[in-house]
Amino acid sequence: MHITGAFVTGGASGLGRATVDSLVARGCKVAVLDLPGEKLNAVLAAHGPQVFAVPADVTDETAVDSGVESAMQWLGSVQLGVLCAGIVLGSRTVGRDGSAHPMGMFRKVLDINVAGTFHVASLLASAMSSNEPDDDGQRGCLVMTASVAAFDGQIGQAAYSASKGAIASMTLPMARDLSAIGVRVCTIAPGVVETPIYDQLAPEVLQALATQQLFPKRLGRPAEYAALVNHIADNTFLNGEVIRLDAGTRLPPK
Secondary structure (H helix, E strand, O other): OOOOEEEEOOOOOOHHHHHHHHHHHOOOEEEEEEOOOOOHHHHHHHHHHHHHEEEEOOOOHHHHHHHHHHHHHHHHHOEEEEEEOOOOOOOOOEOOOOOOOHHHHHHHHHHHHHHHHHHHHHHHHHHHHHOOOOOOOOOOEEEEEEEOOHHHHOOOOHHHHHHHHHHHHHHHHHHHHHHHHHHEEEEEOOOOOOOOOHHOOOHHHHHHHHHHOOOOOEEHHHHHHHHHHHHHHHHHOOOOOOOEEOOOOOOOOO
């Protein structure tokens, strides 16, 4: 797919930042939605006029609506949307002390990971509907981000797994919905990837995580996620699919 304009949520770090870098490298203008701060400023500093910052929390509907509208004016048109914004919070359904799972935490994870993803995806698809179709009748492509935890979530991941399972489950009905306007929808379900989420872990813990991979025996790299995003964008016959990117990993219970 010929991409002149892209929109990436969570684009200031991790999977999103690698995706922004790859899209800029292929000559795209990229709007980046993320929380305001040093990381978002660093993306602007690195890529200058090819990047437009949308400083917003994905759960703030007013800010997101306004930010997407401004980004569309800057982009002119958008052909690719990549939804990477998300958080990981963990708690057992019943804690070791017998306490119930904090419902505020559960709602927060679903608000950011599910509602935040769907809201931006819907806005971008609406913008894509006015694009001129290509020879296949395609007007755009959305790539969402799930996780292998959607399928084999670990102890303490009920909220996170529920949120990523929702992303996986939304993929096909969204693809069916958007087929009428020529917009494809796919989801990537990464395994354990070297992102800032894991910065707080000790080296020996990271090494243990790396040995869980079937092959190769290492953590994933954000650039590998970005490469798959680009392939999905370019391969018009990929639609309604959830693709695991995990070196054959199946997560153990803990």
